[in-house]
Amino acid sequence: xxxxxxxxxxxxxxxxxxxxxxxxxxxxxxxxxxxxxxxxxxxxxxxxxxxxxxxxxxxxxxxxxxxxxxxxxxxxxxxxxxxxxxxxxxxxxxxxxxxxxxxxxxxxxxxxxxxxxxxxxxxxxxxxxxxxxxxxxxxxxxxxxxxxxxxxxxxxxxxxxxxxxxxxxxxxxxxxxxxxxxxxxxxxxxxxxxxxxxxxxxxxxxxxxxxxxxxxxxxxxxxxxxxxxxxxxxxxxxxxxxxxxxxxxxxxxxxxxxxxxxxxxxxxxxxxxxxxxxxxxxxxxxxxxxxxxxxxxxxxxxxxxxxxxxxxxxxxxxxxxxxxxxxxxxxxxxxxxxxxxxxxxxxxxxxxxxxxxxxxxxxxxxxxxxxxxxxxxxxxxxxxxxxxxxxxxxxxxxxxxxxxxxxxxxxxxxxxxxxxxxxxxxxxxxxxxxxxxxxxxxxxxxxxxxxxxx
Amino acid sequence: xxxxxxxxxxxxxxxxxxxxxxxxxxxxxxxxxxxxxxxxxxxxxxxxxxxxxxxxxxxxxxxxxxxxxxxxxxxxxxxxxxxxxxxxxxxxxxxxxxxxxxxxxxxxxxxxxxxxxxxxxxxxxxxxxxxxxxxxxxxxxxxxxxxxxxxxxxxxxxxxxxxxxxxxxxxxxxxxxxxxxxxxxxxxxxxxxxxxxxxxxxxxxxxxxxxxxxxxxxxxxxxxxxxxxxxxxxxxxxxxxxxxxxxxxxxxxxxxxxxxxxx
Ligand code: HEM
Ligand code: SF4
Ligand code: SF4
Numbered sequence: 001x002x003x004x005x006x007x008x009x010x011x012x013x014x015x016x017x018x019x020x021x022x023x024x025x026x027x028x029x030x031x032x033x034x035x036x037x038x039x040x041x042x043x044x045x046x047x048x049x050x051x052x053x054x055x056x057x058x059x060x061x062x063x064x065x066x067x068x069x070x071x072x073x074x075x076x077x078x079x080x081x082x083x084x085x086x087x088x089x090x091x092x093x094x095x096x097x098x099x100x101x102x103x104x105x106x107x108x109x110x111x112x113x114x115x116x117x118x119x120x121x122x123x124x125x126x127x128x129x130x131x132x133x134x135x136x137x138x139x140x141x142x143x144x145x146x147x148x149x150x151x152x153x154x155x156x157x158x159x160x161x162x163x164x165x166x167x168x169x170x171x172x173x174x175x176x177x178x179x180x181x182x183x184x185x186x187x188x189x190x191x192x193x194x195x196x197x198x199x200x201x202x203x204x205x206x207x208x209x210x211x212x213x214x215x216x217x218x219x220x221x222x223x224x225x226x227x228x229x230x231x232x233x234x235x236x237x238x239x240x241x242x243x244x245x246x247x248x249x250x251x252x253x254x255x256x257x258x259x260x261x262x263x264x265x266x267x268x269x270x271x272x273x274x275x276x277x278x279x280x281x282x283x284x285x286x287x288x289x290x291x292x293x294x295x296x297x298x299x300x301x302x303x304x305x306x307x308x309x310x311x312x313x314x315x316x317x318x319x320x321x322x323x324x325x326x327x328x329x330x331x332x333x334x335x336x337x338x339x340x341x342x343x344x345x346x347x348x349x350x351x352x353x354x355x356x357x358x359x360x361x362x363x364x365x366x367x368x369x370x371x372x373x374x375x376x377x378x379x380x381x382x383x384x385x386x387x388x389x390x391x392x393x394x395x396x397x398x399x400x401x402x403x404x405x406x407x408x409x410x411x412x413x414x415x416x417x418x419x420x421x422x423x424x425x426x427x428x429x430x431x432x433x434x435x436x437x438x439x440x441x442x443x444x445x446x447x448x449x450x451x452x453x454x
Numbered sequence: 455x456x457x458x459x460x461x462x463x464x465x466x467x468x469x470x471x472x473x474x475x476x477x478x479x480x481x482x483x484x485x486x487x488x489x490x491x492x493x494x495x496x497x498x499x500x501x502x503x504x505x506x507x508x509x510x511x512x513x514x515x516x517x518x519x520x521x522x523x524x525x526x527x528x529x530x531x532x533x534x535x536x537x538x539x540x541x542x543x544x545x546x547x548x549x550x551x552x553x554x555x556x557x558x559x560x561x562x563x564x565x566x567x568x569x570x571x572x573x574x575x576x577x578x579x580x581x582x583x584x585x586x587x588x589x590x591x592x593x594x595x596x597x598x599x600x601x602x603x604x605x606x607x608x609x610x611x612x613x614x615x616x617x618x619x620x621x622x623x624x625x626x627x628x629x630x631x632x633x634x635x636x637x638x639x640x641x642x643x644x645x646x647x648x649x650x651x652x653x654x655x656x657x658x659x660x661x662x663x664x665x666x667x668x669x670x671x672x673x674x675x676x677x678x679x680x681x682x683x684x685x686x687x688x689x690x691x692x693x694x695x696x697x698x699x700x701x702x703x704x705x706x707x708x709x710x711x712x713x714x715x716x717x
Contacts, residue, residue, distance in 0.1 A: 265562070269613075270522055270523075272567065277566075280535055329640065331665070387523050390641075390643065392612070410525040413524060423524045423652060423653055426653075434516055435515070436651075437485055442512065446484075448497075451460060
């Protein structure tokens, strides 16, 4: 014990361990916050109803590989797809460097992989720099597309101040993070000349151009610049990771499960409501094969609030990138109606967040007197949908706004009898004349008589 | 007496026959004045090629599609279960329908309620007839060199991935197929799906069918081919609204084939 305590004291009394301790604490705090956020998002998603999506495993895997990893549907619009691909690919690869950052930070090393990889290391560093530049330039172009060219799909009613700020913040943060990498590499290259603590990386393609900025600085200042950029980058990335959980940028993780759990059935198919089937069979006196299990208590027909949707619908909402491809192809939206499938997804997420937040602080949660339909989404919006599936087809990450719309219509029709009057007459026509129009059922075959006169 | 026969399932079954195909006519095909002519054109083609077929006649009722899309699941299932009982009472081989909504419902949604059939849309059926040489369109027919544009029905296209069959049918006419900018997976809706056919549109800047008709007219085609009764109504209304009904015709695939066959 005695020895341990001495060691421990010794350990702490030596200033050189301070950065490692600080790093450990930072990592610990961020991990804790992330853990809490992920748990909250998970429980918000689980507000939704159960739905069994364990089937079709290989087809699902295939979809995820093509649509998420392979960015298949993004490439329907080649320009943003290409720019996005650079950011996406850059992110995946630069994360390898973040791994080195974390190990360095914890062990007090500098560029721990450099001696291990030998001559490969400078090559890798150059590749990373190319990718960092590609990310940087793509983000700048994305900023221009949003703010100067004002690409139409980024500007709509639902793109209020927060979604707009969120989109710009993400791009600016990524640019700043990339600049930090380049600054760090530039000062690092100068330090390599005089200090053997800094492994040789050779001349790096982009950051070497920044060297003149730092030439003539004292070694102390250089170390400060290098360390500052290092800390800035890694703390920036960690803070960004937390930020992402509040942002549309969550898609960088959720795109993968979201495409995995995307729809397998033909888009035209609406899921059957078993609860209704049981009642219909009873009404018609049809014997079902299964022994009549006591039908599970159905809270509600259709969807009024987030808990009436499935967890997949809510995960969809958390995955949405707010790109507006759906809305830009929606016939209702494009002809000036209130409906916007992107807004449906954003509202669903906002409501799930609201309920989750309230529940976490011991509030009323779902019983707060508000609901998704009514307080966020109006009947006018859902009534305008032609169920054309353009939004579903357009979404690059397999989100289905239509399903939410149709579930809400089910609620309005079956729980409230609140459908538009002409729909109610259509229902009546089907009930009485077995056709949506008011024709005598006995006239149904009249067309054949007319044919015989031909 | 006309040369065209329209046997019903009940008649055929009672005389011990079971037809190759059941032609599901649909409500529009039975009642809508414009669409009845599509039904008749299709019957003529069926007679001409000599396939053994039957219809349900007065036994057919609405599939329930508009009720389901408008949210009334009870009514949908009542319709569906009743239709399935009728269909399961016969020895069915294949169901063919000219309505993409009936097609989608019977093919994709009836199985969950105990109705399992092979269902094909008439565009696919016509394409098969052409491929098999049963309908041979003599080149240089009345459509040769004329511009036709095809309007994708959402319930055929995106809903069921049928994009090529209707186009193959049109190509067989020897016509010049000109595509609209928004076609196939990006096809712009006519505005009638999802039960919109049965109510007024919400407030907006424009009607969906006008937007689509303008796009169709801008191709310079003098025939707008459709493969759905709702698209037929919406596009015809659009053409009338633009006062182009003199120059531009909206026609179903079956009508075009029947016409070029001289039926
Ligand atoms: C894993 C790393 C990823 C990163 C770093 C990343 C980064 C970004 C960034 C920075 C934007 C904003 C673009 C803008 O402001 O216009 C964006 C948008 C988007 N991302 Fe990702 N993304 C990633 C993964 C994915 C995946 C796997 C998908 C699935 C296909 C995806 C789909 C999208 C879509 C649809 C948008 C909207 C793009 C548009 O405006 O057209 N992303 N992403
Ligand atoms: S399905 Fe509805 S919400 Fe989606 S694009 Fe079509 S009309 Fe718009
Ligand atoms: S639902 Fe899909 S297409 Fe629509 S904004 Fe979200 S990510 Fe984009």
